[in-house]
Amino acid sequence: MRTESEKILKLKYPAATVDTSGGKAIAISGGSLPRPVDVVPSHWHDTLDYQASELERDRGVYILDKKVPATLSNHPFLHIYRVNQQDASAAGGLKKAIRLCKNVKNDAIEDGKKIIFPSFDIASTMYHCDLAGLRVGAFYELAILAETQCFLDELYHNAEKAKSLWVPDGSRRIFDNTEKYEGLRTLSVEMDDLAKEVAKEQSNLLKFGGDPSLDDSRRVLNGALVGN
Template structure:
């Protein structure tokens, strides 16, 4: 257990802990809370004549959620309506039927009904309807915060050929600007899972590490406008061999994370060329996100130096600890049990 290791090395211990997945009971409660909210929505929406399905998206099904911070994203899908790419195999074979309904109309109705149901069925909870894309419900009898995301299916060209849900998209409502936005949450999960397998679980460790460091920096008063989805999307482009080294040299995950974020810090052109895993947009589509990356990079730099000093007497008593020296130490250090 990491909790019993590096007890006299607080930065190393923090790093090891920040990379770990949360315990199974914590995750189970998160999923059960979302399912409970889904059951209330199912009953209420069915009564209102709206047929729905539910899926989890985001950090919980991907297993990169962190304790005390990550909520559970519950896609609430109106299954009576979908959009499809007209160039797909099923569309060209006449498998779909036209309708006068629109994404915007369907999603606005679903959102309005879901808001009413949640307020009615969870009177002691906080139901925040101010968000553009999600209804946030928390407190009361709920043991985890849940984001309810009204949506409907989108059958992409790939889905029409593969019939694999990972290739299926959704449309979600942005209530603030009254528009429907396409989203590919299952493809995002699938592609990060694939990269993580190549990286020997190092990619997910790097994502959790950055999310924990980011949250702690925010609690210390720093501003980091870098959404968790984009943190994961950025680390997706790390050197996978560098992350895989963490299977034995655990601190190599920190070394590669620091190296890559530092590279992007100094190369805005490369950073702004990167795409999210599902290919739908560039990661750094606002200046605020790039500044958030730079702030996070500095935090990771500081952590890497402190952990390296705990692992190396030479660095501990050196007058000027460089990041290159810190990385070399981290890539060769074995933390005792």
């Protein structure tokens, strides 16, 4: 299935870059695609939990890691279910934070920076973000940026905490290799810069006061109202 998928994608997207070097995902970018896409060939695995509950969230899949090579069990629907639950508790702020991270990552890559931090792991990381901080974004939208920057900055400076975090379905730790953690650190720096620049747009005091601190930037973002 993996071999056939690589052939088909190269055939169907001749103008795009089809990167088949990844162990689990085939990465496609450029050409007619508005944003990078990861394709992960997989097949169903009806777990014992699924056979008992018949709930989609308990249904699993198997994917290939061709670098080992070995097939690995995965539970994407349980992941989605738990992220959705967490997002509801955050008044919709979690998914906004995840999308923000993905957009900042893609912009950085377009600028020539290297960030190896898969979308799945970005979502899994933000799953552990402070929900109260994200809920503020229901009224002050820029608070999403403030909380995201704060959490990534915390993980940047606390590798032990970062490497203790698990993906939502509990199948593995998020940062199971050095490249992902370095990707997180690069994304954190990008988010720092974005938070400062956006805060300066909201405050003349910061705009004309030199390089603002991250604390001051978050304070402004948490209280800024963005017009429609």
